[in-house]
Amino acid sequence: MYLPRKIRQFVPWFSESPEESLEKAYQAALMIKLIEDEYFEQQPIQQKNSSYSDEVFSYFEQEVNRNLRIVGDNLKKFKESRSFLRWAAQDYPRNQYFKNTDLIIEKLNVAEDIISTYEKLESGKNIKQPPKEQQQKLSNIANQERSSKPRTISDQTSVLPRSLLRTLNRIKREVEKSSDAEEEVIRNFRSSRDKTAISIRFLLILIIVPLLTHQITKNFIIAPIAEHYFVQEDQQVLFINRDFREEALQELQHFEETLRFEEILGMQPEMSEAEMEEKVREKAREIAEYYRYRSLNAIENIIADICSVIAFTIIIYRSREEIAVLKSFIDEFVYGLSDSAKAFIIILSTDIFVGYHSPHGWEVILEQISRHFGLPENREFNFIFIATFPVILDTIFKYWIFRYLNRISPSAVATYRNMNE
Template sequence: MSFIPRSILRTIGKFQQTLDPDAETKVIEEFRASRRQTISSIRFLLILIVVPLLINQLSRNFVITPLVEKFWNPQESDVFINSSQEEKALAELKRFEQGLYFEARIGKIPALSSEVLQKKLKEKAIAISEENKIESINAVTNIFADILTAITLIILILTGKQQLSILRSFAGDITYSLSDSAKAFLIILSTDIFVGFHSPYGWEIILGSTLKHYGLPENKSLISLFIATVPVIMDTIFKYWIFRYLNRSSPSAVATYRNMNE
C-alpha cells in the first residue's frame, strides 16, 4: 500500500519492462510462475471444498447416523427436540382434522364416525411423529457432522499455510486485474445482497434454515436482533474497505462505483 495509486505503479512497471532487453525472457518466466500459481491455487481450493464435503458425507452416512439411530430411544414419548417442532406438528395434525371435517361436509368422503375419526387421527399422529423423529435424528447428525467438517477444514488450513498464501495472492491478483466497471459491479452486487434494502428477507431465510438444520427453536427476537446489527456492521466494514484500501489502490474504480450507485 502506498500513496501512489496501484494502477499508476502498474503502468510505470509495464513501461519499464518494455525497455528491458531481457523482457522476453522475463515474460516467459513470469508466465510459467503464473501458471504454477494458478494450478496450485485451483488444486488447493478444490481440496478445501471437496475434502470437507467428502468427510461430511462419509461420516454422516456411515458413522454418525448409525450411532444416533442406535442410541435414540424409539419408545420415548417425547419425539420433539424443541418447542417449534412440536407446535408445527400439532398445527399439522389440527389442519388434517379440519380437512377431514371439511371433506365430509362437502360430501367428498362419507360422514365419519367418532371411532373412524379417532383411527385416522391416530394414524396421522403416528406418521407425524415418525417424520419428526427423522428430523430430530438429522438435526443431531448435522451438529456432529458439521463439527467434524469444521475440524477438517481447520486442519487443512493449518497444514497448508504456504498454499493458502499462494491462493490469497492469486485471488488478489484476479481482483485487482478486473476492470473498474467490473469491480464496481461486484461491490454493488455484494452490498445489495448482504446489506441492501431487500437483504433482511434473505437473512431471515438463511437464519431460519440454519436453526432448522441444527434442530434449534425459531427465535424471532434473535433473528430480528441479528438483522438489526450484523448488516449494519457489514455495511460499515464495506465502506471502510472502500475508503481505506480501494480508494488508494484503484481510485478510478471507486469513482465508477459512486457513479453507478447514484
C-alpha cells in the same frame, strides 16, 4: 521484416509519456513492497526471511525479478524520454507544476530505493531502508494523490494521437526479436499456469473435503448411533424443540378437520367414531415418525458440521504456502478487472448484503439455519441481528474502500462513487 534498429530505439519514447513510464515503475515498486509486507514480514524477499517451500519461494522470486525489470526499464525510459519530449508538454500554473514535481520526486525515490535495495543484496551488502520509514513514504505519496489529484502530462493532450502511440508500441513488441523477451513471456506463462493450478486445486480441496467429511460422518458414523438410541427405544423426548411439537399438532389437527369436512360434503362415506379415531391415530404415527427423523437429522447436522469445521481448520493450518499462492492469485484476478467491473461487484455485494431489501434475505437465512440445527425460531434475536449485522457489514465495506481500495485503485473508487450516485 524488421524495423531498423535506430527507429526501434525511438518507438518507446513516442509510445508512452515520461509520467506513464514513471507510474509503471512506481506501481511495480509498490507490488514488490506489498509482497514484502504480506509474505516476508517487511523483510527483503530472500529464502532466509521465509519458511516457504522452494516452489513457492521460486514463484515469489520470479514475481520480484519481473517487477524489478519493469522498474528498471521504465526508469530508464522515463529519464531518456523526458528530455526528448519536453517540447510536447504544455504550460501549467505554477502551483500545479510544483505539485507534479513533488509527486514525481517521491515516486522516483520509492522506485530507486527498491532498485538500490536489491542491487545491494545482489552484491552482498545486506542494506535495506527501514520498513517503517519506507512505509511512511508510501503513505505520504498516497495521501498526496488523494488530496491534490494533480493532472500529469499523461493526462494532457499529446502531439501524437494516443491510438497511434499504442499502435506503434504494439508493432514494436511484435517485430522486435529478443530472446530475453521471449524467455520472460514463457517464464511468466509458466508461473501464471502453476499459480492458477495450485489455486484451483486448493479451492476444490477446501470445498470437497469438508463436504465429504460432513456426509461420511453423518451417514456412516453418527446416524447409526443416533438411530440406536432414539429410535429403537421408547424415548419420551420425541421433539427436539417446541416448534416441532406445535407444527406436528397443527398438522394433525388440520388432517382431522379435513376428514370431517370431506365427510360432510359427501366426498367420502360416513365413518364411525372408531374409524375416525383409527385414521387419526395412524396419521399421528406418520407425523411422529417424520418429526423424529427431523429431530435426529438436526442432531446429526450439529455433530457433522463440527467435524467439517475441524477438517477445514486442519486444511488451513497445513496449507499456509497454498494460502499465500491463492491470495496472490485472487489479488491478481481482482486487480486485473476494469474499474467499472470492480465498482459493479462492490455495488452488487453491498446491495445484496446491506441494501434496502437485504433484511428479507437475512430473515430467510436465519430461518434455514435454525431448521438445519433444529433450533427454535427466535423472532427477537432475528430482529436484533437484522438491525445490527448489516450495519456492521456496511461499516466494514466503507472502511475497506477508504483504507485499502482508495490506495490501491483510486480510479475504481471514483467509478464506484459515480455509479452509486
